[in-house]
Amino acid sequence: MSRTRTPVVTGWFTGEGDDFHLLGTRCSACASVFFPREDTFCRNPGCSGGALEEVPLSRRGRVWSYTDGRYRPPSPYVSDPELPWEPRTLIAVELTAERLVVLGQAVTGVTVADLTVGMEVEVVPGVLDEDAETTWTTWHWRPTGTRG
Amino acid sequence: MxxxxxxxxxxxxxxxxxxxxxxxxxxxxxxxxxxxxxxxxxxxxxxxxxxxxxxxxxxxxxxxxxxxxxxxxxxxxxxxxxxxxxxxxxxxxxxxxxxxxxxxxxxxxxxxxxxxxFFRPAGGDRPDDPDWLRFRILGATNPAYFGLYARRRMALHGDTVEDFAQVKVKNAASGALNPYARYRKRVTAEEVAASATVADPLRLLDICATSxxxxxxxxxxxxxxxxxxxxxxxxxRAVSTVTPRYPNTVLDLPDIATDSAVAVEPPSDTFRASIARAAFEEAGLGPEDLSLAEVYDLSTALELQWYEDLGLCVEGEGAKLLREGATALGGRIPVNVSGGLASFGEAVPAQAIAQVCELTWQLRGVAGDRQVEGARVGITANQGLFGHGSSVIAVR
Known part of the structure; x- marks a missing residue:
């Protein structure tokens, strides 16, 4: 049975493979960038407000910090209670061009032992979880020094 | 004023x-x-x-x-x-x-x-709620954020997990003297090191319980x-309830990303530092006037961050202040002589009030074995999810 691939949140990322990137918005008046996207008003208090346009964010950034979850997170995180919990690594990444930090899960198999603050990582498409009908897709961070 | x-x-x-x-x-x-x-x-x-x-x-x-x-x-x-x-x-x-x-x-x-x-968000599907989203997309519990701060301090300032453990040792020693604390046993650095890792590099005894x-x-x-x-x-004398200023560039609960500093330079101090600064300005006092401080030690590493945010030392020297014993009972500026969240666990809406209770007893000179001698000025500091600053200065 084939499942539908659906982003876990609408409008936060797009593309496949090397063309995958996070999506933010940029204020046409002050050039502030927002992720998660702002679509109604610019949040810069010194800005009179401009149209908010969708922009792709840089695919690469530097590790701001990292950690992991050694215990199963509560709902609404989805995990199979029948299976032992496998720790997930979380990476906060500083995007140089946008001057913001975005948190995300690391690709499967990357542990905290593989990471250092300042290391370069890139955003890649990932799968968060699956149910009977749907494969829920997300973004993952992957160190650029590793493949796979 | x-x-x-x-x-x-x-x-x-x-x-x-x-x-x-x-x-x-x-x-x-x-x-x-x-x-x-x-x-x-x-x-x-x-x-x-x-x-x-x-x-x-x-x-x-x-x-x-x-x-x-x-x-x-x-x-x-x-x-x-x-x-x-x-x-x-x-x-x-x-x-x-x-x-x-x-x-x-x-x-x-x-x-x-x-x-x-773990604390979890309120029930139901709410994809427009950042608190719901961080659990749904990332499984990012509160300790995950504490882990990120701790690792960042280790990379930037050279803090060690042994430093973090010493915060617990210090606070547990004070908490053992407080009849209102939940945990009233001294804790050793070895016990902290032997407790399970929850969110690397933090262990169970680095993280406050819920009470x-x-x-x-x-x-x-x-x-x-x-x-x-x-x-x-x-x-x-002062109550600070400030919000952050744009752009807020320190990743914070429950957000998945920070504001961008691409169009506007970040303010000269972080949100946490601005919480205390507002209280000091309102009181007409400074960090040098303090007899004691009660800070929100959601994790051991976060207590060290507060030292710097309150101006008890310069940025990056929180662990040094701890190692010198300055923040222990009997030190130059005792922090969390109540035992802190390390000894209490967090009872969310009561906690900031409890901090003021401790200041009250200390400033009256009735805190018994955990009394800070000659206490005249105390500060509390705390931060609520979604950008709620909180700091109280009490004097006698």
């Missing part, structure tokens, strides 16, 4: 996992604070409740619920919710009413009955305090 208000009474229900209603904890704390103040409940003109979302829902978990439990007497009521900062906002509301002449005496109450395990508890204060105008024979009462 704003006028002071007097702290006539302080009271608490011991922290723990008692399995009873938050109403009971709050009522016990309120009755104790009233007795401490020597004020009859029927003479209280206003009650302010600090809310949580966990004991029920705002409206029930509120000032009116405590007023009913104490016996309806017609007092003005207000209820505030600001996550971990609810208690400070309740103090701020009470102070504003007193200074505006709306009430002479105000009772402030916060209490919680916390669930077991049941209740705390209350009776506040009044200075004029009322004089008439009441309490002219030398502890006074609240």
């Amino acid at each position: 704003t006028d002071d208000v007097a702290v006539l009474g302080a009271g608490m229900h011991p922290w723990g996992k008692w399995g009873r209603s938050f109403v009971e904890y709050g009522t016990v704390a309120a009755r104790e604070a009233l007795a401490d103040a020597g004020v009859a409940w029927r003479d209280v003109g206003s009650i302010v409740g600090a809310d949580t979302v966990r004991g029920g829902y705002p409206g029930y978990v509120a000032g009116a619920t405590f007023a009913k439990a104490l016996g309806w007497q017609g007092a003005r009521v207000a209820s505030v919710y600001a996550a971990c900062a609810s208690g400070a906002q309740a103090v701020a509301t009470a102070r504003a009413q007193i200074l505006a002449g709306l009430a002479d005496v105000v009772l402030v109450v916060g209490a919680d009955a916390a669930p077991k395990g 049941d508890g209740g705390a209350a204060l009776v506040l009044s105008s200075l004029e009322f305090a004089r008439r009441h024979g309490a002219a030398d009462a502890v006074r609240i």
